[in-house]
Amino acid sequence: MPFAEQHRPPEDLQQFKLKSILEITKAINNNQTTSELVGLLKNILQNRLEVERCQMFTFQGSEWYSLFCYGMPDTHPEPLPFNNALESLTEITSLGYRNLAINAYFEVVIPVFHKTQAIAFVLLGDSDRERFELSPVIKHLPFIQTLANIISVAIENKRLFKDALEHAKYQQELNLARDVQNLLIPEQWPQKEGLEIAACYLPHDRIGGDYYDLIPLNTYEYIFCIADVSGKGIPAALLMSHIQATLHTLCQYTHNLKDITLEINKRVIKQTRYQKFVSFFLGKINMRSQQLTYINAGHNPPLLVYDSKTLLLDQGCPLLGISDQLMHHMDVKMIHYSGSFRLLCYTDGISESFLNDRYGLTPSEMNALYSSQASLKSWLQEIVSEAQKRREQVNFEDDVALLAIQVQDIQF
Numbered sequence: 001m002p003f004a005e006q007h008r009p010p011e012d013l014q015q016f017k018l019k020s021i022l023e024i025t026k027a028i029n030n031n032q033t034t035s036e037l038v039g040l041l042k043n044i045l046q047n048r049l050e051v052e053r054c055q056m057f058t059f060q061g062s063e064w065y066s067l068f069c070y071g072m073p074d075t076h077p078e079p080l081p082f083n084n085a086l087e088s089l090t091e092i093t094s095l096g097y098r099n100l101a102i103n104a105y106f107e108v109v110i111p112v113f114h115k116t117q118a119i120a121f122v123l124l125g126d127s128d129r130e131r132f133e134l135s136p137v138i139k140h141l142p143f144i145q146t147l148a149n150i151i152s153v154a155i156e157n158k159r160l161f162k163d164a165l166e167h168a169k170y171q172q173e174l175n176l177a178r179d180v181q182n183l184l185i186p187e188q189w190p191q192k193e194g195l196e197i198a199a200c201y202l203p204h205d206r207i208g209g210d211y212y213d214l215i216p217l218n219t220y221e222y223i224f225c226i227a228d229v230s231g232k233g234i235p236a237a238l239l240m241s242h243i244q245a246t247l248h249t250l251c252q253y254t255h256n257l258k259d260i261t262l263e264i265n266k267r268v269i270k271q272t273r274y275q276k277f278v279s280f281f282l283g284k285i286n287m288r289s290q291q292l293t294y295i296n297a298g299h300n301p302p303l304l305v306y307d308s309k310t311l312l313l314d315q316g317c318p319l320l321g322i323s324d325q326l327m328h329h330m331d332v333k334m335i336h337y338s339g340s341f342r343l344l345c346y347t348d349g350i351s352e353s354f355l356n357d358r359y360g361l362t363p364s365e366m367n368a369l370y371s372s373q374a375s376l377k378s379w380l381q382e383i384v385s386e387a388q389k390r391r392e393q394v395n396f397e398d399d400v401a402l403l404a405i406q407v408q409d410i411q412f
Contacts, residue, residue, distance in 0.1 A: 017143050020044050024147065028154045041151045042068050045144065050136045053105065053125035057082050058152065059118065060159060067155075071125070072105065080105065086121050092145065108137055110145050112152040120152035174234065178207045181237050184244050190216050194287065194410035198376035200384060200402040202349070208399030209236025210347045211244060215251050220288040223251055223260075226299065226345040226403050227280045230321075235276075242271060243278065257282050257295050258332050261317070265297075268321040277321040281313070281345060287407060292335045292343075297326075300348055303363040306341035312363060339409030342370070349400035350387055361387055376404040 027040055038056075045051040053071030057064045069079035083102055089111045095103045106125035111118055124137040124144065137144075181203075189197040199212055209229030216222055227243060229236040246267050250260045261282055268278055279299035285292055292304070298319035301312035317330040344366060351361055361383065369382040380402045387400075 016048065020048070021146070021150070024150055028150075034155050034158055037151055037154060038068050041147055042070065044147060046070055049140050049144070051124055051126075051140070051144070052136070055079055055106070055123045056148070057086070057121045057123075058155060059120070064121075067120075076105070080123075086111070087118060089121070092141065107135075108141065110141075110148050112148050114153055114156050119156045120148065122148045174207065177234050177237055178203075181207050181241065184241055185211070186213055189214060190222070192219075194408040195222075196376050196406040196408075198380050198404045200380045200400070202384070202400040207234060207237040208232060209240050210349070210399040210401035211240045212345065212401050212403040213244065213247065214403075214405070215248065217251065217255055217284075220286065221255070222285045222287075223247075223255065223257075223282070224285070224345075224403070224405065225280065225282045226302070226347065226401060227278055228299065228347040228399070228401070229278050230276045232399065239268070239271065239276060239278070242267065243280075255284065257284055257293060258327075258330060261295050261297060261320070261330070262327055265320040265326050266324065269324055272321055274321065277319040279347075280320050281316075283313075283343075285405070285407060287410070290337050290339070290409075292337060292341065293332060294335075295330065295332055300346055300351055301363070302343055302345040303367055304335070304341060304343050305367065306335070306337040310364075310367065311335075337407075341407050343405045345403040345405075346383075347399060347401040350383065350402065361390075376406055380404055 024037070024040060027037060032040075041056075042054070045054050051071075055069040055072075056067045058067045064082040066079040066082070072078070080102055086109060089109055090113075091111065093109045093111075095107055095109060102123060106123040108124045110122040110124070112120035112122065122144070124141075126135045126137055185201055186199065189199075197214060201208075201210065201212070203210070209231060210227070211229070212224075212226040214222055214224040225247065227240070229239045229243075243264060246264055247260065250263055254260060261280065264278075264280065268276070278297070280297040281294065281299040281302060282297070283292060283294040283302075294302075294313055294316070296302075296314055296316035298317070301314035304311045304313055313333070315331045315333045317326050320326075323329075344363070346366070350366075351363070365386075366383050369386060370379050374382075383402060384400070
């Protein structure tokens, strides 16, 4: 039986205190659990030092909670809730002259600090306050403070170590998810005469929920898209990867934009159960017939410049993932162009703030940055640079994705 678990009073108090500290130190070095360390402290206080009443609070996460409590009277057997007034205490404090609800049960509070942060409060009390001899709380107060400090710091270090391990694991998972996502975002585009493509992706974190793609159907037809999944991080990236896989699979069987959009909507609802939504723009280019067909499912309207006209492509249907009745609210639009066009698709990370006149760029402002003497890639770099300049070191609040497509007139 461990020394501290014996129940008779120690004959040599100093020897007992030394052995108790050694036993606690040994338990910490042996990496015993928090509950085992707490049990050891409780046993020493209750059975060896005969402290009749004690409650200990520790801070974990974002709130204080009761680590253990014993000796409460039958009229109030439950542990007391944390009293916020305790946070103002920086040293051992007698509660006798303080108007606190805990005064009825406890006499002394020992605050425990780790560096400058309070990590625990130990409340001590005697059930018989009329006794004539010195109470165990007062008699052993310095020793109890030492024990409370050792145990509290050990528990805090365990928590910090656990948090560090979980953070490292999360970072590893995040890096893996980023690598997987990088495989899904196209880096190379079809090399086709009369077709120029450029894209830019800046996730808010290492991974995000924005997505763009262009899929060749034959030598003259292409399906392309840009999408923005609600939320950020791993959940958004997982849904984005599911959309990417679904789109590529569907394009093997159908080129009908309405059918593709309805099926993706069905898959989003099935996977998220109406808990997430997706803004989605899906288009098809036919370079032979010079037709651009599209559906805009609640996405930021892409900017189309063709035949000396500028148009925002805003027709289609509501967001994906919010209704299984999209087929009743869907418009498929077709635009005939003469020879060439230039198209800019973007997510709200680049434009979100222009709605409240803060940092973002309007479609017309993005278009004004275009130069016919430069490449589409340079155009996108100018857009991102201008947005960053306006923010003055303020990070983008959301993922940023840009997809630019330019078609020139060629003979088939």
